[in-house]
Amino acid sequence: MTITTNDLAEASIGQPETRAATVDVSTVLDSARFGATQWVVLAFIFFTLVMDGFDIQAIAFAGPALIESWGMSRGALGPVLAAALLGMAAGAAVVGSLGDRYGRKRALIISCVLMGVGSIASAFSTGPLELAVFRLMTGIGLGGALPNATALIYEFAPKAWRHVTTSLALIGVPLGGMLGAALARWMIPEFGWQALFVVGGIVPAMLALLMWRALPESPRFLAGRPERYSELAALLNRICGARKYSQNSAFVGGGAAQSGKSAVSAIFAPEHRRETL
DSSP: OOOOHHHHHHHHTTOOOOOOOEEEHHHHHHHSOOOHHHHHHHHHHHHHHHHHHHHHHHHHHHHHHHHHHHTOOSGGGHHHHHHHHHHHHHHHHHHHHHHHHHOHHHHHHHHHHHHHHHHHHHHTOOSHHHHHHHHHHHHHHHHHHHHHHHHHHHHHSOGGGHHHHHHHHHTHHHHHHHHHHHHHHHHHHHHOTHHHHHHHHHHHHHHHHHHHHHOOOOHHHHTTOGGGHHHHHHHHHHHHTSOOOOTTSEEEOOTHHHHOOOHHHHHTSTTTHHHHO
16 A cells, blocks of 8 residues: 555644643742752852852051051041942842843953952052952942852742842851951952952862863753753753753743843843832
C-alpha cells in the first residue's frame, strides 16, 4: 500500500498540536529548596556587600593620614568625601537600572570592576582633586552594587527564605565597615594610607572575575529573554536537581522585563506592593 502526501495531510487533520509546557519561573523558585546554587549566590552577594561597606568607610579611615601626608586642612578633604557620595547616588540610578535591562550579574560585575579600578587608582593619587575623581568612580561602583546585589539574592531565594537571606546579605555592609576599621588600625601605620585602598580594590576585582565565571544570572531576568532559554532551563534543572525543563519550555514570570512595565511600576504591582513598601 502506498501512502501519499495527501494521505498524511488528511491524517494530521484533527490531531492536537504539541504545545510547549508553560513554566512559571517564579513558582519554581518560590517552592525550591535552598540548595547549592542559592548558597553560591548568597556567598558572592555577601562578600560583595562586605567590600561595599569596606570601601564606603575607607576614606574616613584614611582621612587623618591623608591630612598629615599632604599637609592640608580638614576642610580640604570635604570634596573628596562628597565625591564618593555623589558617585553612589549616580551609581544607584545608572548602574542599578542596568540590572533591569542587561541582567543583575552583568551590572554587579561592572560595579565590582568600578570599585576595584577606582580604589586601586585612589592609592596612587597625588592630591585631593585627583583622589576626588577616583573616589567618584569608586562611588559609582558602590552605588550600583547594592541594589543589584540585593535584587539578585531576593530573586534567587525561595519564598520561605527570602527575607532571611536578604537580611544576611545586607549584614555584609556594616561588617565591611568594621573590617575596614580593624585593618586600618594595623595597615596605615605599617604600610601607609595607600594600602587600605589597594585592599579595597584588589578584592572587588577578584570578585568580579569569579562572578563572571561562577555566578548564575537571575532566572526571572532570563525568563524575559527567549534567546537564553537554554541557559535558563539548565539553571532551573540545577536548582531543582532534576532534568525537568528544556529550552523548548514556555517560560513565564520574568517580572518587569517580561510584562513590559517599567521596573518602578512592576514593584508597586498588587502582588509585590507589600514587599516593596
